[in-house]
Amino acid sequence: MNENSLSNENIEWDSVIGQQKKRLNFNFGEIWKYRDLMTLFVKRDIVTVYKQTILGPLWFVIQPLLTTLMYLLVFTNIAGIKTGAVPPILFYMLGITLWNYFSETLNITSKTFIDNASVFGKVYFPRVVLPISKSISGFVKFLIQFSLFLVIWLYYVFIEKSIAPNIYMLLAPLFLFAIVVMGFSFGILISSLTTKYRDLMFLVSFGVQLVMYATPVIIPLSGVHGKKRIIFLLNPLTSLFEGFKSGFLGSGLVEWKWIGYSVGFTVILLFVGIASFNKIEKKFIDTV
Amino acid sequence: MxxxxxxxxxxxxxxxxxxxVGTGTLSHDLKRWWALTRGKEDPYLKIGVENDRTKKADSDYAWAVRDISFDVHQGDTLGIIGRNGAGKSTLLKLLSRVTSPSTGTIKIKGRIASLLEVGTGFNPELTGRDNIFxxxxxxxxxxxxxxxxxDEIVEFAGVQLYIDTPVKRYSSGMYVRLAFGVAAHLEPEILIVDEVLAVGDAEFQKKCLGKMSDVAGHGRTIIFVSHNMQAVQTLCKTALYLKAGTAVEIGRTDKVINNYLSREVKNRVAVSWDNNEDAPGNSIVRLLAAELKVANESNNITIESDIVVRIDFMVLKQMNINLSLHLNSATGICIFNVITQSLPLAAGHHTGILRIPGNLLNDDIYSINLMFVKDTSSVIYQFGDLLTFEVTEGQRNVNWFGKWEGAIRPSLDFSLI
Incomplete structure (x- = not known):
């Protein structure tokens, strides 16, 4: 036995279970090995949603279109909220598309452990593959919805000539990335916090709804004044949404101070999310 | 080495x-967190009862497995055996990284794949093809x-026709075959298998075991958990015997299985009462002793063993008496009820003998209920669970290792001409 444990030192173990890993250990190599699984998960998410429907993926577009029309009716026609120089339809459509991507990423990743307990309880793969693939399938959906926006947008840019896009458009992918990373990080953080005590879950969907009203989805930041404006700006989503919108719609706040705040917030949140996710993923199956 | x-x-x-999980766990979690942040040990790891499911626990914690150490070499086939609750499944979960151990470490070399269930992650909406991937x-x-x-997987499962149909339209047999087909074509260096063989029809089980011994033949490591001694015996070179969460023995399969059977099979094959006063019964009859003997010398009762049950009793008042014996299976089903002839028995010591021939009972746990009957009509006295015994599987000469169906398992003349 002794001899064994001596020569044991030269064995290169592929994995050691039960040793305390570093908290922020994010094993990219392992996740890369499972990239096929990730793409298959994405495919599954996209394909299964509208199985046995006649319109199929068209539903991805119909949904935000109807929401936009409803917003136009309620907020523009009835409540009379002004969207500045921007045509309300573009303002709402872009806002809704971005917001949907953020909130769906957050909602679905926040249920990572609880929804997938039956799979996680039977087989090992890096748990984080699931929330990542959910974020990617959300992106595919976003692209479909965004292209609908682009069609209408092109009409307003070239035929109506009522809006002037600007150079910040080039930064749009970065703003989008920051938005989705924030949704993802919040999601996995909540997911880790709710495996044992589920109390927090009840607050999440309510909280997300509430935050929407403090994000320039319905009201542009330019229409908010005084203390409310500070609240809007303290919401890290605000400057990212405004930045994304300003590139396409030509109006919106792009202030580096606030963008820096949002990005910093996102990075910290990401680290906190990963740390708690890593800590929980090893044992959550016992308590979920 | x-x-x-x-x-x-x-x-x-x-x-x-x-x-x-509730407020009680919260306070423990807080204490644990406080201990760990001060760099102390987890206070709750020191306590905890062993995993005996039948007893009421006097602690909030139980150890499903405790202090297990063993090595598995490359190309080994290890069978894990033990009663329900011995920790087999927990150990498999730990090995397949589904959950982490509270103490100790597991080191693994090579790619590991675990089959704790067939068809994990199957999506009913997707086609057979998509689900395979x-x-x-x-x-x-x-x-x-x-x-x-x-192509091999589809052929193994025999679902060529339905490969582009959503699996929710599959019959349950097709579903399982497809799921096992995927699993069987894995090529990991280490394969961990739980009792997935319990599913599917006989032909399919045979296919699966064949596939597993194929895999083992190719120098890959297999860890296999089963209640089925026959399958473990055939597939595994070494076996690990778990009891109440601890490892009792690891070694050559036949030796370990023998020890397991002799230790775990709780037979009460003999009871006797020395003192007439304590003997169960009433003013008419009293039981003195009951004993079950196997004709062959070994202690194990197998399905081939001839069994003799001997019952000694005292009659206090002369009357017409007969014995009636029920043999019940573990699930409480009466397998048979036999009676002696009714005789006017004089006061004194009498004996009843029942011979149960080999090749009649199936492998199961049985108990004997005994009744004394007067005038072949009214019960004078009855005694439940007088004797209990387990009949185990003998040598099977077929290539199928699943549970043999049937309340009884007679050897009838059934042949091809």
């Missing part, structure tokens, strides 16, 4: 909390590997 190690398990333990990827295969095995 240690160079070709595939798995090393060192002092592994797994503790579970009993009861529900998805399930394969969940089990750790790459797209390329699956594509190269695709």
């Amino acid at each position: 240690s160079k070709d190690l595939a798995i090393r398990v060192e002092n592994v333990g797994k503790q579970y909390r009993l009861g529900q 998805l399930n394969g990827a969940i089990l750790g295969m790459t797209k390329k590997e699956i594509a190269s095995k695709f």
